[in-house]
Amino acid sequence: MALFFPFEVHTPRRLFFNESVEIIVLTLTDGEVAVYADHVPFAAPTVPCLLRIRDKKGNWKIAFADKGILEVKERKAVLISETVEWAEDIDVQRAQMAKERAEEILREGGMKLEMEKAASSLRRANMRIKIKNERPEN
Numbered sequence: 001m002a003l004f005f006p007f008e009v010h011t012p013r014r015l016f017f018n019e020s021v022e023i024i025v026l027t028l029t030d031g032e033v034a035v036y037a038d039h040v041p042f043a044a045p046t047v048p049c050l051l052r053i054r055d056k057k058g059n060w061k062i063a064f065a066d067k068g069i070l071e072v073k074e075r076k077a078v079l080i081s082e083t084v085e086w087a088e089d090i091d092v093q094r095a096q097m098a099k100e101r102a103e104e105i106l107r108e109g110g111m112k113l114e115m116e117k118a119a120s121s122l123r124r125a126n127m128r129i130k131i132k133n134e135r136p137e138n
Contacts, residue, residue, distance in 0.1 A: 003037035004056055006076045009065070009084055016084045017053070017063075024077060025052040026065060033070075035077055043071040046081065048124045050131050062087040064131050066124060083124075090132040099125035 002022045009017040025034045027049035051065040068081030102122035105114065 005037040007053065007079075008076070009051075009063075009079045009081065011081055011084055016081075020056055022054040022056065022058070023052075024054075024079075026050070026070065026079070028070065035070075035072055037075075039072050039077075041072055041074055043069060046070050046079070048120075048127045050127070051079070051084065062131065064090060064124075064128050067120075087131050090128050092129060092132045095125045095128040095132070098122075099129065 004020040004022055007017065007019065007021045007024055008015065023034055023036050025032065027033075027047050028044045029047055030044075032049075033044075046065060046068045048064070048066050051063040053061040053063070055061060063084055063086050065079065065081045066083040068079055071078045071080075098121055102118040102125060105118035106122065109115070110118075
């Protein structure tokens with residue numbers, strides 16, 4: 001019998017998700033992690049990634065999650081992320097435009113901060129495009 005735990009996803013603008021789940025899978029700065037009920041507590045930074053959530057019915061929910069912090073507590077997990085959006089809500093044309101702008105900035109060069117922002121934007125755009133392209137339409 002599967003065990004479930006409360007999982008919350010917060011962005012600066014809203015509570016994005018708040019349900020009991022069986023498992024969550026996402027990418028930390030040092031690799032991918034799967035969290036189940038009764039997981040050892042920890043807190044770690046996340047990178048822009050595919051967020052997979054398996055709900056109580058056994059269905060997978062797929063979302064893009066930007067960088068943030070994942071905190072796994074004794075009986076609960078909380079993700080605080082700059083941006084989170086369901087796969088079906090990703091605007092692939094917007095992501096493609098962001099990718100092209102970032103690639104142009106990186107080609108042209110510039111100040112260190114500008115280059116870091118462009119590299120970060122490129123990673124987010126590439127992840128959104130990957131998630132949208134790999135997600136079968138329902």
